Amino acid sequence: MKNQVQLITYADRLTGNGLTQLKQLLDESFAGLFSGVHILPFYYPIDGSDAGFDPIDHAQVDSRLGTWQALSEIGQHYEVMADLIVNHVSAQSHEFQDVLEQGHQSPYWSMFLKETDVFPSGITQAQANAIFRPRPTSCFSPKKLASGELVNFWTTFTDNQIDINVETDSGKRYLDKVLNLFATNGVKIIRLDAAGFAIKRAGTSCFMTDETFAFIKQLAEQAHNLGMETIAEIHSHYKTQIAVAKKVDRVYDFALPPLILHTLFSKNVDALLYWLTIAPRNCLTVLDTHDGIGIVDAGPEGDKAGLLNANEIDDLVQQIHINSQGESLKATGAAASNVDLYQVNCTYYDALGKDDLAYLTARAIQFFAPGVPQVYYGGLLALHNDVALLEKTQVGRDINRSYLSLEQVEKHLDKPVVKGLRKLIKLRNDSDAFNGDFLVHGSNSTLSMEWQNQHELASLKVDLMAGTAQLSFSNAKQNTVINLVDLLN
Structure with missing residues (x-):
């Protein structure tokens, strides 16, 4: 996997159309931004009860989006990630x-x-x-x-x-069929959706058991033999994430999104700093995805302390609700038919109160954190909460799953905060320093993150009390210093 920024998107919700239009957007308006793209479920049907994560036919591309050939054409130019929905299939299958x-x-x-x-x-x-x-x-x-x-x-x-019984011959044949289709049609990275729940045993939590680890390892070996790598998608206590990372190709750093919010809200870097010193290095970093903002990943679990304590988690959630003017509250918890009670449904931009500089600061921290960065289409375009869609569907996650047209995308690309984010993405992509060694230090309200690869150096210095963030990129020939606020101009 290339160490450059990747896009997360639905083909239809971003383009108003399908896979061919998605490739056109990547080639043209998004040129130079993304080395890879995680295309969220494109299987039949894309509009089931869980936006494609409940496939009736996992082996069929929804004809409204295109064909396996159209997917393969994207894969010829970009690293394509696809979801292997390991745990379940639609009751309508x-x-x-x-x-x-x-x-x-x-x-x-x-x-x-x-x-x-x-x-x-x-x-x-x-x-x-x-x-x-x-x-x-x-x-x-x-x-x-x-x-x-x-x-x-x-x-x-x-x-x-x-739920699929993945230990039976019929369950294995089902997953094998999809894996082989992925390999044949240019998929390079497989996201193992809900893999932590796949193996159940009486008397256990039925989540991330020893048997689950063995199952994920076996799936990863199958993928490797077909020329693909795997990502384990697991929301859990941060120590579980560290343990999982030692046994798989890559994991998501789901603790990072709530920790960055906490850091910006409290103007204190200590919790984030601690995490950055121990976080897995073989990870993908995100701030937002098609799901909500994970809370369990940074919080306590039973008698295990979290990166944030219970009061800090409560303060974080309440501040998101305040910043979003109560919109996130309508889409979170027991509201709006939510599947997951451990996530806050809100766009990341609205969670930060539509503050352009705070948003770019959050993205800068993400891009400097260890791992390969991914940016969700809603985050790329700094979208607001889609309350109209939420009210229409009564599905909490839909507040962050807007349907757009190409014309709307072009308008969003012209916003100062989006222009700034695009510049930041290109800076991240163009520096070879991020393939080197990472150093982080700071305390209270100041944070310094540095990468060095031989003569290439990249650094980010944030002062939360002063409200400033500064980027520096240098090599043997030149040194460039950029105040983050200037990217908005």
Whole structure:
């Protein structure tokens, strides 16, 4: 993977169209910005109950977006990341519908995980309490077969997302088919969506168990043999992320987004500084994604201390709600049919109160943090919360999943904050210093981040009390100093 900035986007929501138009945008208006692109689910259908993360047919490109050939054409010029939706498939899929019709006689019966597969005698309350849950409801959904039999199928997220039994031959064949399609059609990086939930065992949390690690390792080896690398997508306590990073190709630094917000809100760098000294180096960094702003990644878990304490987490969440004028509150927690209770749904730009300099400072810190930076399309364009879409769909995450046209994209590209971000992206891409050694220091309200690779040096100095941030890039021939605020002019 190239150590340059990548884009995260839906093909349709960014372009108003499909894969061909996405490539055109990357080639033209976004020229020089991105070495790779994470194209969020493009499988049939893209407009299911979870914006493509509940595929009816994981092996079919939604015809409204294009074809596998169109994806392959993007892959000839950019590193394409695609989601392998490891944990589940739509209840409307051919495979599950066949199970409902034929029951135990279906060739796909073993493909789907049932309560009795893990708890043959039924689950006890103590066992249920031990399971790590991303939502407050039961992890099972009863489904009636054509015979009249009622079966509890495992549904980690929603009752339309039926968990796959990845340890059975039919479950393995399902994932193998998608992996091979990816390799054939130019995908270079696979995001293992919700992989931490894939293996369930009685008496455990059913999340990131030893068996899960072994499963992820096996998937990674399969991907490597096909010429691809993998990213584990896991929201959890920061120590879990550090442990996972030692066993996979790359992880996401999900602790970074809340820590940067905390730093800018409190004008204190100490928590962020500590994290930057211990954070995994084999990571992708993000501030925003198609999901909400993760909170669990920086907070405490049970008796394990977090990077932020419970009061700091509460203050952080409340400040986001204040900065967004209450819009994030309408889309978060038990509001708006949320799947995840550990995330705040809000654009990162609005979480910072639409403050252009604060936003560029956040991005600068992200770009200087260890890892390969990714920028979500909403973040690239500094979008506001899409309250109209939220009210229409009543899906919390949609507040940060706007539908745009190419004309709207061009207008957003002309905003000063977006022009500044584009300059910052190019500075990050053009410096070879980021392939060298990282050094960070500071205290209280000042932070210094430096990269050095032989004669190439890049540094970022932030003074939160003074409200200043300064970039410096030097090599054997020249030294360039840029005040971050000047990128807005």
